[in-house]
Amino acid sequence: MIIFGTRGYVFQLAMLTLVCGSCGNPAAHALRKYVTKFTLFFVPLFPITTKFRTQCTFCGVQHQLPKEQAEAMLAQAQAQAQAPQQAMGQQQQHFPQG
Numbered sequence: 001m002i003i004f005g006t007r008g009y010v011f012q013l014a015m016l017t018l019v020c021g022s023c024g025n026p027a028a029h030a031l032r033k034y035v036t037k038f039t040l041f042f043v044p045l046f047p048i049t050t051k052f053r054t055q056c057t058f059c060g061v062q063h064q065l066p067k068e069q070a071e072a073m074l075a076q077a078q079a080q081a082q083a084p085q086q087a088m089g090q091q092q093q094h095f096p097q098g
Helices: 067-090
Strands: 004-019 026-040 043-056 062-065
Touching: 004 043, 004 067, 026 067, 043 067, 062 067
Parallel strands: none
Antiparallel strands: 004 026, 026 043, 043 062
């Protein structure tokens, strides 16, 4: 007897601040990757489908994105996360010693 099937996995890639296309509010959106894998004897072997979606934290609406757009949004989020760290590294604080 061979046991096979599928199993879904969800990976949260980033939190982005966007204006929701549904409710119109500027809110945080979770960028998530949904992967469905083929399993054999409960062991995941290879991915069957991969989808990218954003979900508004204000109204809960999900929008599906193409892979290229999701990767561009992820790169933008990573660049924004690194910018404040680089700015803090450039600024040196001097405290008077006494």
